[in-house]
Amino acid sequence: MLSEKLKFKQLSSKLIMDEKKLSRKVVEAYERSKDQKIAFIKDSDFNLLGLNQQQDCLLITGKRKISAWAFLDTQIVQDAIRLAVLIRNFADVSIGDIVTIEKVTPVAGERVILKPIEEIIPGISSRIVEYIPFSMKENPLVIGERVWYTFDGTMFVFDVVGIRPQNAGAILVTKDTRFEIEQRSSS
Incomplete structure (x- = not known):
């Protein structure tokens, strides 16, 4: 059972750190989200993190921590997270940097x-x-x-x-x- 779980974990994403945290590459967010505390992730990341609503909350850790509402993005590339410039600035990350994301329940x-x-x-x-x-x-x-x-x-x-x-x-x-x-x- 343990080896099957480990295999699934390795196959589901190269960047999985553990069952509750993921590492993702930062990509540019949509212009319409520039002043909002939202992050866009793939549906597979929603499942891996145990998110069950369109607006569950993420803790995003770059050089600094920031929280944001999680939104589903069907157009996002694999192993990425879309963050607006304001969120990137306050997390102290740039496009191409790797951040850790995890579900938090405020x-x-x-x-x-x-x-x-x-x-x-x-x-x-x-x-x-x-x-x-x-x-x-x-x-x-x-x-x-x-x-x-x-x-x-x-x-x-x-x-x-x-x-x-x-x-x-x-x-x-x-x-x-x-x-x-x-x-x-x-x-």
Whole structure:
């Protein structure tokens, strides 16, 4: 039984790491998805990862982690994943790089702790915390992910340094999710 399982695993894809993680080559996404947290994969990858809905969530690990909704793509080349430029930038990968993908099931997020990558003008943090949930609502987040928010024409970039519940692999931002901004340490 074990040898049959191993044979199936080897035959199903050259880039399988284990039963729950796949390595895939990054290719360009469709223009229409450029500002969305979505990733396109083949139907065989849906099956291998145990995805059963059109919008299950993926944890994508390049040089950084990012979460995205999984969408089926019947036109994609084998062993590839379509990622838009924004997702590639925040995962710190380029076209042709290899990323690891795995299924995660986000739970309703209670709290998200963000750390700005650049100093924020005092007083702006409270306004950002007030409005950021609306821009991220219904999106998944994972610890280590880099997120962005545009406020008054300025883009602010943050690292997700904490989530609650803490034992969740990913959270889903809801209307009840609370955000905090951790101050940057002086260096």
